[in-house]
Structure formats: structure tokens, C-alpha cells
Amino acid sequence: MATASAAPSSARRPLKRRASAFLFRHRGAQLTFTLGPTLSWMVVIYLFSLAVLLVSSFWTLNPLTAQVEHTWSLRNYQTILHGSVYWRVTFRTVVLAAAVTFTDVLLAFPLAYYAARMASPRIRNALLFAVVMPLWANYLVKVFAWKTMLGGDGPVDAFFGVFGWHPGLSSSILSLWIVLSYIWLPYVILPILAAFERVPDSYLEASGDLGARSGRTFRKIVLPLVMPGVVAATIFSFSLTLGDYLAAPLVSKTLVLGNMIDQLAGGTANNKPLAAAISMIPLAIMGIYLLIARAMHAFEAL
Amino acid sequence: MESRFVRIAVRVGAGLTLAFLYVPLVIVVVYAFNKSVSGSWPPQLFTLKWFSVAWQDATLKGALRTSVIAAICATGIALVLGSLASFAVHKFAFFGRDAVSFILVLPIALPGIVTALALSSAVESSRTSIGLTFGLAAIVLGHATFCVVVVYNNVVARLRRTPGSLTEASMDLGGDGPTTFRRVTLPNLRTAIIAGALLAFGLSFDEIVVTKYLAGTVLTLPLWIYGNIQRPFNRPIVNVVALVVLVVSIIPIYIAQHLTGTAQGVASVEAEEAGPG
Numbered sequence: 001m002a003t004a005s006a007a008p009s010s011a012r013r014p015l016k017r018r019a020s021a022f023l024f025r026h027r028g029a030q031l032t033f034t035l036g037p038t039l040s041w042m043v044v045i046y047l048f049s050l051a052v053l054l055v056s057s058f059w060t061l062n063p064l065t066a067q068v069e070h071t072w073s074l075r076n077y078q079t080i081l082h083g084s085v086y087w088r089v090t091f092r093t094v095v096l097a098a099a100v101t102f103t104d105v106l107l108a109f110p111l112a113y114y115a116a117r118m119a120s121p122r123i124r125n126a127l128l129f130a131v132v133m134p135l136w137a138n139y140l141v142k143v144f145a146w147k148t149m150l151g152g153d154g155p156v157d158a159f160f161g162v163f164g165w166h167p168g169l170s171s172s173i174l175s176l177w178i179v180l181s182y183i184w185l186p187y188v189i190l191p192i193l194a195a196f197e198r199v200p201d202s203y204l205e206a207s208g209d210l211g212a213r214s215g216r217t218f219r220k221i222v223l224p225l226v227m228p229g230v231v232a233a234t235i236f237s238f239s240l241t242l243g244d245y246l247a248a249p250l251v252s253k254t255l256v257l258g259n260m261i262d263q264l265a266g267g268t269a270n271n272k273p274l275a276a277a278i279s280m281i282p283l284a285i286m287g288i289y290l291l292i293a294r295a296m297h298a299f300e301a302l
Numbered sequence: 303m304e305s306r307f308v309r310i311a312v313r314v315g316a317g318l319t320l321a322f323l324y325v326p327l328v329i330v331v332v333y334a335f336n337k338s339v340s341g342s343w344p345p346q347l348f349t350l351k352w353f354s355v356a357w358q359d360a361t362l363k364g365a366l367r368t369s370v371i372a373a374i375c376a377t378g379i380a381l382v383l384g385s386l387a388s389f390a391v392h393k394f395a396f397f398g399r400d401a402v403s404f405i406l407v408l409p410i411a412l413p414g415i416v417t418a419l420a421l422s423s424a425v426e427s428s429r430t431s432i433g434l435t436f437g438l439a440a441i442v443l444g445h446a447t448f449c450v451v452v453v454y455n456n457v458v459a460r461l462r463r464t465p466g467s468l469t470e471a472s473m474d475l476g477g478d479g480p481t482t483f484r485r486v487t488l489p490n491l492r493t494a495i496i497a498g499a500l501l502a503f504g505l506s507f508d509e510i511v512v513t514k515y516l517a518g519t520v521l522t523l524p525l526w527i528y529g530n531i532q533r534p535f536n537r538p539i540v541n542v543v544a545l546v547v548l549v550v551s552i553i554p555i556y557i558a559q560h561l562t563g564t565a566q567g568v569a570s571v572e573a574e575e576a577g578p579g
Binding site: 047189240 | 446
């Protein structure tokens with residue numbers, strides 16, 4: 001190759017030439033140059049931040065001076081262990097995340113199946129864009145849209161009013177369930193769609209040839225093959241629901257893990273150490289979730 | 303293959319899901335032209351008054367400017383870091399290569415409040431040592447951190463699809479490393495890099511979960527919306543801003559889709575983006 005054949009050193013070669021020859025011969029230098037900046041950025045900024053969060057969860061807030069005391073103690077974790085409110089909110093949030101996830105998978109299945117296995121390539125691409133577009137629409141705009149939809153006298157109320165029913169959803173946990181299901185739905189559709197596309201047609205034909213009807217083929221062949229994709233999809237809706245702190249106060253009066261942490265970290269409480277300790281709960285839940293997902297080969301489906 | 307009944311059921315289900323995805327967005331569009339201040343149904347159409355009211359709002363313009371500046375800076379950093387990392391991962395086999403994409407996706411994969419609180423704790427603790435304060439700089443640092451993965455995913459996907467024979471041919475014809483990079487590799491990657499940049503811009507422009515914890519007293523457009531969403535009297539202006547933000551965030555996605563060939567490019571970025579590698 002060019003650089004190699006020009007290798008015999010000559011001091012008159014331009015600097016650029018020599019630099020490129022050096023990089024070509026020293027792969028380590030090249031790797032350091034390409035990977036170094038990004039890796040240092042992520043370690044210095046992100047992993048450092050997570051470490052600070054972990055460390056600060058062992059600090060305590062002095063209730064008299066409202067100052068954070070930088071001494072190691074397990075007091076925050078003891079508070080969480082003995083306070084039933086933290087357990088109750090955690091349980092409620094996990095149930096909400098499960099409900100949102102279940103709803104999204106249910107809604108995603110027909111659309112993903114249709115786009116992947118029944119539609120023409122042109123319709124499929126159009127549907128794909130139709131799913132991607134709301135995903136990228138502004139988060140707050142989507143919350144605001146539902147605030148308008150569910151508000152008293154709003155469209156939903158007017159719609160059911162025709163049947164003489166006023167559901168009054170505007171500040172219940174049901175509205176939070178609807179809003180979060182709506183916002184995370186595209187994240188769930190995409191991996192399931194991809195999973196349906198990866199099922200080889202020949203498997204289905206073979207199953208049919210061996211006498212299975214479509215229902216049985218779906219249960220015995222399609223479902224096990226798309227399962228890793230479904231589990232991968234649920235990672236999104238689950239994690240995003242656990243980490244959400246903005247939608248809850250906007251569309252409901254329900255306290256969930258995210259906005260409990262948010263209220264403790266800011267506002268009048270300003271108990272950052274306790275907030276940091278509580279934020280280890282969603283982190284731990286997601287850790288366990290990811291381990292289970294990996295055992296179900298969900299990562300290969302991403 | 304499926305029975306007639308199943309085919310109809312799947313179609314109906316797909317239609318319902320699609321309607322669920324789009325009805326709220328249509329509502330946003332309709333309400334932007336509402337004459338009335340209240341949000342009651344049906345809206346009283348049609349007026350453009352609130353567009354001009356929004357346009358004359360100085361605070362709103364300032365917030366828009368801050369959002370654009372933050373998004374440009376974060377995209378610039380993400381562009382450099384994301385592209386470099388994708389070259390490294392594509393070209394070299396090294397210990398812990400799989401961990402790289404995992405670390406890059408972490409800021410988005412972890413629950414939002416955790417990332418937000420972690421970054422804000424880090425800024426607070428580094429205030430005394432390096433003088434970083436809450437504000438635009440902190441926002442840019444935070445946004446760049448989770449935008450890297452968007453650029454990275456786009457570029458690495460293109461690199462995987464590019465046959466190695468192209469660079470070999472260039473080098474056989476006497477092009478050295480930089481020449482090959484400039485004349486063969488880069489032109490081939492251009493659209494993927496632009497698409498990645500557009501998506502990164504969109505991600506930063508819309509971000510609020512982390513921004514709220516880093517902004518201090520600085521106001522971005524999503525923070526402005528958040529501040530006014532609870533005030534009934536400002537509802538008409540929020541309606542208008544919501545529509546504008548909706549349109550503005552769709553344009554980059556549409557262009558990015560065309561640049562990557564199909565929506566799959568944008569979609570796969572997203573699919574990987576929110577989940578652990």
C-alpha cells in the first residue's frame with residue numbers, strides 16, 4: 001500500500017505525510033486518537049456524574065441548618081427502608097410501568113404485524129415514517145396535547161358526553177397511564193416491527209405444510225421468534241416510565257417515583273442526598289430488568 | 303396464510319393504533335387556530351391572532367434563541383465525538399469494544415430522572431473546583447453527552463454497509479491515509495453524518511428532562527412551554543408554540559429519512575437509542 005511503500009524515512013517529506021505514515025504504522029496511536037476523546041468525554045462527564053450521585057446518596061441533610069453534610073452514613077437508606085411511603089410509591093410506579101408496557105405491546109402488535117408481514121414495501125415505509133414521526137415530536141407538546149384532550153370540556157369529555165358519560169379523567173392516575181402509554185408507544189412499536197420482519201417466510205410455510213393452522217403457527221412459531229424483540233421493546237416503556245417526572249404532575253395528582261425524587265431534589269425540601277438514595281431504586285429495578293432481558297436474548301434483538 | 307377474519311382484525315387493530323398516535327397531534331394543530339382562550343371543545347375557528355402575539359413575545363424569542371444555540375453547540379460536539387468513536391469501533395478490534403456502544407447509550411437508557419439528577423449533582427460538586435455553573439454551558443455538556451449516540455449509530459451503520467474494497471482500491475491507486483479518507487470515506491459517509499447531526503439537533507432542541515436540572519435561570523423553549531403549560535391565560539400562545547415546535551421537529555426527521563434512504567435509518571437509530579446496546 002502507498003504509505004507502506006513510501007516508508008523509508010526521508011526528512012524532507014511534509015509533516016502531514018509523516019503524520020499519516022506514523023498513524024498507519026501505529027494502530028494504537030490511531031485508536032487512541034479516534035476513541036480517546038469520546039471515551040474520555042463519557043467517563044469524565046457521565047460516569048463521573050453517576051459516581052457523584054452514588055456518593056452523595058451517603059451524605060445527609062442537616063435538618064437544622066439545611067446544609068448537606070459530607071460525612072458517610074447509611075441514614076438515607078434507613079429512611080427508605082423504614083418509610084412505608086417509599087415502598088408504596090415504588091409499588092405504584094412499578095404497577096404503572098407494567099400497565100403502560102402491557103398496553104403498548106397490545107397496541108403495537110397489530111400495527112407492527114401489518115407493516116412487517118402484510119403491507120407492500122411502499123405502505124410499510126410510509127407506516128414506519130408514521131410511527132417515527134410522533135416519536136420525535138416534542139415530549140411536552142405530546143403531554144400538552146393530552147392535557148387539552150382530557151381537560152374538562154375537552155374533546156374526550158365531549159366525545160363521551162354524546163353517550164351521556166363524563167369520565168372526568170383530567171387528574172386521575174388513569175390519565176397518567178394513557179399519556180405515558182401514548183408517549184412511549186412508538187419506542188415499543190419499532191423493535192416489535194423489526195422482530196416480525198426477521199421471521200423467515202420459509203418457517204411459516206413449513207409449519208403450514210406440516211398441517212398447522214394459522215393460529216397454531218402464530219403461537220408455536222411466530223411468537224417464540226419475536227419474543228426477544230418484544231422483551232427488548234418493553235425495556236423502553238418500562239425504563240422511560242420509571243424515569244418520568246414531568247408528566248405526572250401535569251396530567252394527574254398521583255405521586256410516582258420520578259416526581260417524588262424531583263420534589264425532594266428541588267423545591268422546598270431540597271434534600272438532594274435523600275433524592276439520590278431514592279434514585280437508586282429505579283436504577284436497581286432497571287438493572288434487574290436488564291439482566292432478565294439479557295437472559296431472554298433481548299439484546300440480540302435490538 | 304392468515305384467515306380472512308384474522309386479516310381484517312389485524313387491519314382494524316393497526317388502524318386504531320395509528321389513530322391513537324395521530325388524534326392528539328391533530329388536536330394540537332386545530333387548537334392553534336382557536337379564537338377562544340379556553341380549551342373547551344369544539345374550538346372556535348379560525349384566527350391567526352395568537353401567532354402574531356407569540357411572535358412579539360420577547361421572552362419567547364430569547365428562549366428560542368437559547369434553544370438553537372444550545373442545540374448547535376451540542377450537535378457540533380456530538381458530531382466530532384460520535385464520528386470518531388464510530389471509526390474506532392468499525393476499524394479496530396479491541397478489548398471492550400462492545401462496552402463502547404453500551405456506555406454511549408447509557409445516558410438515554412437509564413431512567414431520565416437518574417441522568418438528570420446525576421448530571422446536576424456533578425455540576426454542583428464541580429462548581430468550586432472548575433467553576434462550572436448551571437446555565438448554557440451545563441446544558442450543552444449534558445445534551446452533547448446523550449447526542450453522541452445518535453451520530454455514532456448513524457455513522458457506524460453506514461460504515462458497516464460500505465465495502466472495504468473501496469478504501470483498498472483507493473490505497474492501491476496511490477492514495478495515502480488522509481487522501482483516501484477525504485476523497486473516498488468521507489463522501490460516502492456525508493449523508494449519514496448529516497442525518498445524524500439533524501437527529502442530534504432535534505433531540506437537543508426538544509429536550510427537557512435533563513435540561514430542567516441543568517438550566518439554572520436560563521430559559522430554553524421547552525422550559526418556556528413547561529412554565530406556561532399550567533397557566534390557563536397563556537394557553538392560546540402555548541397552543542401556537544406547540545404547533546410550531548411540532549412542525550420544526552418534523553422537518554429534520556423528514557430530511558434525515560430521505561438522506562438515509564428509508565425510514566429504517568431513522569428508526570433503527572431510535573430503536574437503539576433508547577435501549578441498552
